[in-house]
Structures are given as structure tokens and as C-alpha cells.
Amino acid sequence: MNKSAESMEEPSRSLPIRAECDVLVVGGGPAGIATAIAAARNGADTVLVERYGALGGLASGGLIITLLSLDDGEGNQVVAGLCQELVERLDGRGSIVYPKAAEWGSEDPELVDHYRRWGLIWGRNPTVVRYSVAYDPEEFRFVVNEMVLSSGAKLLFHAWGARALMQGDRIAAVAIESKSGREAIRAKVVVDATGDGDLFASAGVPFDLEKVYPWLWFRMAGVDDVSGAGVGFFKAPPGEGRVLAPWGAADKIDRPISGVDVEDLSYAEIECRRMVMEEVARMRRETPGFRRAFLTDIASQLGITESRRMIGSYRLLRDEANSPNDQVIARTGNWTKAGMLYNIPFGCLYPREVSNLLVAGRCISVDHRVHHSTKEIPACFATGEAAGTAAAMAAGLDSSPAMLDIKELQATLVGQGASLGT
Ligand SMILES: Cc1cc2nc3c(=O)[nH]c(=O)nc-3n(C[C@H](O)[C@H](O)[C@H](O)COP(=O)(O)OP(=O)(O)OC[C@H]3O[C@@H](n4cnc5c(N)ncnc54)[C@H](O)[C@@H]3O)c2cc1C
The missing domain is CATH 3.50.50.60 (FAD/NAD(P)-binding domain)
Incomplete structure (x- = not known):
């Protein structure tokens, strides 16, 4: 425009x-x-x-x-x-x-691994259990x-x-x-x-x-094997084959956007929504346990951190x-x-x-x-x-x-x- x-x-x-x-x-x-x-x-x-x-x-x-x-x-x-x-x-x-x-502050690797799979511990450090x-x-x-x-x-x-x-x-x-x-x-x-x-x-x-790169998180259900949860996707309540994918557009769209610019927001909504569908297809194709998984919802709001x-x-x-x-x-x-x-x-x-x-x-x-x-x-x-x-x-x-x-x-x-x- x-x-x-x-x-x-x-x-x-x-x-x-x-x-x-x-x-x-x-x-x-x-x-x-x-x-x-x-x-x-x-x-x-x-x-x-x-x-x-x-x-x-x-x-x-x-x-x-x-x-x-x-x-x-x-x-x-x-x-x-x-x-x-x-x-x-x-x-x-x-x-x-x-x-x-x-359990808060525990460095027990098994506990850390357990809560990381639920998205409650991010990155490599700190490797301690948080109250999340x-x-x-x-x-x-x-x-x-x-x-x-x-x-x-x-x-x-x-x-x-x-x-x-x-x-x-x-x-x-x-x-x-x-x-x-x-x-x-x-x-x-x-x-x-x-x-x-x-x-x-x-x-x-x-x-x-x-200006920030937008995110658009989505959830899938019907996942047969969630043992890979922890980085590209997390287990999501109530569990039972449901996962949360923290998908973001950094490196995928050509520029960061302003969360208070209507044209930037429109551009990001259109691009991210299209790319999430590609990501869902890729996960079903390539991620173990996802062959029969299906998309349940894409966030109705773009993830704008700042x-x-x-x-x-x-x-x-x-x-x-x-x-x-x-x-x-x-x-x-x-x-x-x-x-x-x-x-x-x-x-x-x-x-x-x-x-x-x-x-x-x-x-x-x-x-x-x-x-x-x-x-x-x-x-x-x-x-x-x-x-x-x-x-x-x-x-x-x-x-x-x-x-x-x-x-x-x-x-x-x-x-x-x-x-x-x-
Ligand atoms: C990709 C991403 C990942 C994140 N990960 C985490 C995480 O794992 N854990 C965590 O704790 N936090 C996380 N955050 C941060 C957290 O989600 C947000 O910073 C937090 O929700 C901000 O709360 P808020 O109430 O300030 O703003 P918002 O959550 O943005 O809420 C603002 C509200 O105001 C409404 N609103 C806006 N403008 C108007 C208006 N003009 N008139 C009327 N209503 C209006 C909106 O509709 C909305 O309901 C993440 C954020 C992003 C984007």
C-alpha cells in the first residue's frame, strides 16, 4: 500500500x-x-x-x-x-x-530433563529446575x-x-x-x-x-511419540500426545517488524501463518512420532516480544x-x-x-x-x-x-x- x-x-x-x-x-x-x-x-x-x-x-x-x-x-x-x-x-x-x-533449584539431570520437555527450562544454561x-x-x-x-x-x-x-x-x-x-x-x-x-x-x-522478529506458536495433537520433546517442541498440558511448538520467524522473513505498525503486522500475520503450515507439514514428514499428528490451533495473536x-x-x-x-x-x-x-x-x-x-x-x-x-x-x-x-x-x-x-x-x-x- x-x-x-x-x-x-x-x-x-x-x-x-x-x-x-x-x-x-x-x-x-x-x-x-x-x-x-x-x-x-x-x-x-x-x-x-x-x-x-x-x-x-x-x-x-x-x-x-x-x-x-x-x-x-x-x-x-x-x-x-x-x-x-x-x-x-x-x-x-x-x-x-x-x-x-x-525441586526448585535442583540440578538433578533427570528432573531438569523432565521439566525441559514441558518447556519449563530454556536453553543449555541454567541447568537447574525453575518454579515455572x-x-x-x-x-x-x-x-x-x-x-x-x-x-x-x-x-x-x-x-x-x-x-x-x-x-x-x-x-x-x-x-x-x-x-x-x-x-x-x-x-x-x-x-x-x-x-x-x-x-x-x-x-x-x-x-x-x-522492532522484533515475530513468533507464531502453535499446538499439535495425536503425536505418537513425544520423547523428542525439549527443543523444537514441548509437551503441552494435558499431555497425551499434545505438543506446543514455539515457532519463530527469525531468519525466515526478511526483516524485523514494528508491533505498532499496521502494515508490518499484516505482513507478519500473512507470512508467518503460511510458514507455520509448511512447518506442520515438515514435522509430520520428518519428526519421529508425528506422522499421524494434526494441527489443533495456531496462536490467534502474533508473538511480539517488544x-x-x-x-x-x-x-x-x-x-x-x-x-x-x-x-x-x-x-x-x-x-x-x-x-x-x-x-x-x-x-x-x-x-x-x-x-x-x-x-x-x-x-x-x-x-x-x-x-x-x-x-x-x-x-x-x-x-x-x-x-x-x-x-x-x-x-x-x-x-x-x-x-x-x-x-x-x-x-x-x-x-x-x-x-x-x-
Ligand atoms: C514469542 C514469545 C515467547 C514468550 N515466552 C514466554 C514464556 O515462555 N513465558 C513467559 O512467562 N512469558 C513469555 N513471553 C512474554 C509474555 O508472553 C508477554 O510479555 C506478556 O504476555 C505481556 O503481558 P502484557 O499484559 O504486558 O501484554 P499482552 O500479553 O500483550 O496483553 C496486552 C493485552 O492488551 C490488549 N490490548 C492491546 N492494545 C489494546 C488497546 N488499544 N485497547 C484495548 N486492548 C488492547 C491485547 O489484546 C491484550 O489482551 C513471551 C513472549 C513472546 C512474544
């Missing part, structure tokens, strides 16, 4: 107010789910807006169905709170595979729906957060687009959990933008690994490096420029290397829980998140079961 250099004026118009609330969360992936639950449980009238018809973001629609990881690789749990509650609820339904506490969890995406969607709805948060599906409508340094409302047309939602505090920072970008907050990252009040940098931080509101290990730990300070979740905006999940204010750790699903749950708790506290005080008493926020998070190392 040839993009014209010309532009058009859009006539200004009044928007109907769809809702007024204390906390508006835009984006229903891991970060938005945790944000909405935490905000509602802390007494805020909360609305969660999601562009698709289900919760989970990449953790369901992207078929990224392994929580990597809730520990530091040395046997200590560093993500707890809502993510731990999710694991327990999934466990109660018998729909997950994960090592029990006594393999799950089924439909079970995940069911459980998080229950958690969000029972918290009292209201869900609005099939609605895009289109842009922040500013009044001075505040977001007065967020314009949403849906089949019902363009409407506005007013909130005291807004949380951008879109993964791509759609809202903070529209509010004029500065950001870094990375796009916009906010440049916020604080920027957590690579060389701050294993450094204490007295502003910590969430922690995460590194899924490929045992013993590496980041203490994420509150300032990574809010910008300098907008007084009633918080950000959670993979687009928080960290550098590219730290993002490798903070983008993982457990870490997104942890920053979401912190953002939702802070949003509810700020809304209750009619104040800005930046003005909160950090000790009170930390105490509230710890009281809820979050792990801050204190």
Missing part, C-alpha cells in the same frame, strides 16, 4: 460517556488482569477494557502458555501474590504441570475470568482504547472504539496495560520502540541486577539466568508528564536487557498487581500515584501476599 504524504482533518465531535469509574484499565493481558483484580479488591470501582473477546493477551491468544518463572533460580520464590493465586486455582482444576517447591508452570490456555481464560469478575471489576470486551483525552497534565477520559461507536470512559486513574503502550503514546509520554517501552519516572537498567531498591513494588528473576534478580521500583510504572497514568506489564520503564526479565508473564502479573493497588489507593485519596506513600503501598502489597523480599 502506498501511504500518502497528505492528511485529512477529522471533525471534532462530542463523545457519549460510556462509564465513569475510579480506575480504568486498558488491555486484558496478564498485566491488565492483575491490575483490575488488585484495583477492585482494594475498593476501587474498576473497568477493564479489552480489544478482543477474551482475557489473557499473549498468555492465551499468543499460546505463550508457560509462566517463566516465579523464582530466582536459587530455590527462592520472588513472584507471589496474584500470580501464585492463579497457579493455585489452575492447580485446583488439575490443568497444570510444574515442579513443587522441594505449563498450563492450558482455555483453563487460564476460565480461571482469570472468574478472578476478575469475582473481584467486582467490570469487563468491557471488543473495545479498543483509542486515545487519551487530555486536560492539562491529566487524562480526563479515554476514547474507546467498538461496534457501539466512539465513546469515552472517565476515570480518576488510568492504567495502560496494552503491552504496546498505546495510551501513554497518545498522551505524549516519551518511549523507546523496538514494541514501545515507556521512558518513565525511573528507568531500571541492566547493571541494577541484584541491587536492592527501597522503592521496590515487584520483583522478578531472569528465566535464562539463575541467580539474577531485579527489584522493580515504583517509578518504572509512571511517567513524569501525566499525573493520573500508571503503566503495567511488558511496556514499563526499563531498558532492553531488563525487559527480557520484566516482560515475562509472572513479572507482568507482579507489576499489574502493584499498579492496580496503587491506582486504587490514589483514586481513594483523589491524588496522583506519584504522591503515594511508598511504604504504605509496599505494606499493602505485602499484606496481599506479594513478594518484595522484605
